[in-house]
Amino acid sequence: MHQTQAYISSNKKRFLDELLDLLSIPSISADSSYNEHVEKCAKKLSKNLRKIGLSNVEIYSTAGHPIVYGEKIIDPKLPTVLIYGHYDVQPADPLDLWDSDPFNPVIRKTQLHPEGAIFARGACDDKGQMFMHVKAVEAMIASEELKCNVKFMIEGEEEVGSENLAIFVKNQKELLDADIILVSDTGMLANDVPSITTGLRGLSYVEVEVTGPNRDLHSGLYGGCVANPINILCDMISQLQNKDLSISIPGFYDQVINLSMEERNEMSKAPFSHDAYCKSIDINDTHGEKDFSTMERGSIRPTLDVNGIWGGYTGEGAKTVIPSKAYAKISMRLVPNQDPEEITRLFCDHFVSIAPDGVRVRVTPHHGGEPAVTPVDSTGYQAASYAYEKSFGKKPIPVRSGGSIPIIAMFEKELGLKTVLMGFGLDSDAIHSPNEHYGLFNFYKGIETIPYFFESFSQLSK
Amino acid sequence: MHQTQAYISSNKKRFLDELLDLLSIPSISADSSYNEHVEKCAKKLSKNLRKIGLSNVEIYSTAGHPIVYGEKIIDPKLPTVLIYGHYDVQPADPLDLWDSDPFNPVIRKTQLHPEGAIFARGACDDKGQMFMHVKAVEAMIASEELKCNVKFMIEGEEEVGSENLAIFVKNQKELLDADIILVSDTGMLANDVPSITTGLRGLSYVEVEVTGPNRDLHSGLYGGCVANPINILCDMISQLQNKDLSISIPGFYDQVINLSMEERNEMSKAPFSHDAYCKSIDINDTHGEKDFSTMERGSIRPTLDVNGIWGGYTGEGAKTVIPSKAYAKISMRLVPNQDPEEITRLFCDHFVSIAPDGVRVRVTPHHGGEPAVTPVDSTGYQAASYAYEKSFGKKPIPVRSGGSIPIIAMFEKELGLKTVLMGFGLDSDAIHSPNEHYGLFNFYKGIETIPYFFESFSQLSK
Secondary structure (H helix, E strand, O other): OHHHHHHHHHHHHHHHHHHHHHHOOOOEOOOHHHHHHHHHHHHHHHHHHHHOOOEEEEEEOOOOOOEEEEEEOOOOOOOEEEEEEEOOEOOOOOHHHOOOOOOOOEEEOOOOOOOOEEEOOOOOOOHHHHHHHHHHHHHHHHOOOOOOEEEEEEEOOHHHOOHHHHHHHHHOOOOOOOOEEEEOOOEOOEOOEOEEEEEEOEEEEEEEEEEOOOOOEEHHHHOOOOOOHHHHHHHHHHHOEOOOOOEOOOOOOOOOOOOOHHHHHHHOOOOOOHHHHHHHOOOOOOOOOOOOOHHHHOOOOOEEEEEEEEEEOOOOOOOOEEOOEEEEEEEEEEOOOOOHHHHHHHHHHHHHHOOOOOOEEEEEEOOOEOOEEOOOOOHHHHHHHHHHHHHHOOOOEEEEOOOOOHHHHHHHHHHOOOEEEOOOEOHHHOOOOOOOEEEHHHHHHHHHHHHHHHHHHHHHOO | OHHHHHHHHHHHHHHHHHHHHHHOOOOEOOOHHHHHHHHHHHHHHHHHHHHOOOEEEEEEOOOOOOEEEEEEOOOOOOOEEEEEEEOOEOOOOOHHHOOOOOOOOEEEOOOOOOOOEEEOOOOOOOHHHHHHHHHHHHHHHHOOOOOOEEEEEEEOOHHHOOHHHHHHHHHOOOOOOOOEEEEOOOEOOEOOEOEEEEEEOEEEEEEEEEEOOOOOEEHHHHOOOOOOHHHHHHHHHHHOEOOOOOEOOOOOOOOOOOOOHHHHHHHOOOOOOHHHHHHHOOOOOOOOOOOOOHHHHOOOOOEEEEEEEEEEOOOOOOOOEEOOEEEEEEEEEEOOOOOHHHHHHHHHHHHHHOOOOOOEEEEEEOOOEOOEEOOOOOHHHHHHHHHHHHHHOOOOEEEEOOOOOHHHHHHHHHHOOOEEEOOOEOHHHOOOOOOOEEEHHHHHHHHHHHHHHHHHHHHHOO
């Protein structure tokens, strides 16, 4: 990859300018008044894909925003890497908290980015990270060092749920035929601590309603005699966890694939400061399932959190009421190989079963999402690991993320493909927040790292 | 009391007309735009007190609405009955739910009141019940059968907290010197089941705040790692009650005076239908402390109810947030001889002590109220029991009410006097609600019963 790296080195300025150009388009997918900008961004992107030498470049329209596609087929017999990314961005509100115009990108130095960072909406999520792949592929094509096929699928609705992408993927299985999916839409631990996200948690989300008497009652006259829906709801929520803070729903852990000690040992190498963690959110201690570290609790273990609760009198002062109803929103983060629908069913059955006489319970499921995992012994992970080691000079740490990206599971289900998550962002990059930025170091390092992935993946897939 | 009863019998029509006259004045204490009506009502009442032959009739002005006073001192050496009542009423809203004008009293028959009932705001609470005493005393004076002294203290701020009454009582201990306080501001079980309220519960009311992280967190990234304030609050609330639904706060029951089996047996004679009770509020079963009946749970046992709870995302749909804070309003009904301030302190200490690491807890006390009790072996109770038996032909049942009337404890504290609660209203009289009414049977029966109390109390106090 000498030619490729040399090409990258001598085109850095232009790569940056092209990214800044993309960032100046307010391609906000959630707000229909920006529709023409979203379309403009898709067009500019497709033009760039054509310019770097891809064929079959096309803007596929959907019921929502279009999907940009392009490919470079060296030889149908060679392995194919499908690159996924998105060109749409989050809204920029609240605008007054930005130090500069979110769609007029500027470079400023920060403590974590002494070489400078690009401040703009979408800088990290995901235009900056997606565009690294476009430029890395350009460099490989120009240097004639691309040793496998590559396909790009860049959508415009990631920030609004990727509904039309799911339809596109179902309908275009032949077009999207590949050996691995490569995505840069996550982060790494630090600029000197490369890491690869090997897992994402799934999600089951329910709303519960506990009904006691058919009307609000006076707590003096009825207090002590009837089941108070709030007390009952609290009691039922409390019962959902055991003393060791594991989850008490029967069957909840049945499908969980426990990590090997080797994998856990590998994970534990990630730098983690308990004190810094607590200090950053002003708590005096962490709190979680017995016998697991904080990093593990937040990634390889399923959880149960109440996201909202309400019932009775919540105004100023005191009112002595026993309310008729109490409500809560409860979500469970799931790990491989838990099935969200199955978990939701287990929750419903259990929750209804622990309701005492005197109340009625209703559970309403909200959306869910499947967990995803990239085994560290897979070809994709090995290739990514090689790539990071080559460009950073040290082996990356496999990291399980606590969050959920449901499309990753959808890719696996529809296309039968594993995804490698080569993220280069930092947690401090303020994605979805004012002053989103992306380090120049990260942008260039990403472009330099990606070709090594292609190199290794071609080799290992032989 | 033959003369007295004959006098009552021949003056029924006028007694009713005078009450209707009082009821036509909208003496709403909570709304200052009705101030002149409140004052008019006080004047009309004081005029009536003078007319029936009381002396020292005076309208004592306060920082709020005035207190009407009057007395009949037969002989300073004889015992004195202090009658308390109130001439102010609740607001009449919502007006459109009334079948007739709340301040234009009409007589209509109902299923429970085949002889007719007076429909008007204040008919039962408390003009109708208070005025029974005025007319009963009139009859005794006119018939020369009053055998002890009587004093009236009728306030105009009961519906807004009796703050100025408390000041008046503190400052007028000599004026109010008596042997017993007599009040008709409660109810009885049914027109053919006379009962006497022998106890009122006290109240301790607190608001709790549980703080976890210093900002709302993403439940994917932090779920499982940090104490979620809602889960913790639910768990802490759940811990406030034991499995048998007794309250787990250390020391909570230390001062509770347990009723004798004799008293409990007496109470259990009150008619109670579990099925009708459940049906009336659409529950499939009652729910409360082990080894106590529903009637007991709602009266002679202290309780703990969450009156309101809130935290996190409570809008439509799903949001995966771990909130920074969660809140609840919690009240405890207290029984003799629990001290609200002591109970509040015990609650605070306990609640803070059960908070796990990872959260901070704040408890803010709201207003409280002391419990009150009238022993069934007291002279006052015995006299009241005699009176009911005489006029209803059957012994009344002692009933502990679950509600709180803080002024009763205040009377005992300031004046050293026990109160006898001779209520003649029914639960179905819709006090504080649209279509408040008071049975003609109850109004007249009250006037007939009260003289027997005076007769017996004079006898027993000799």
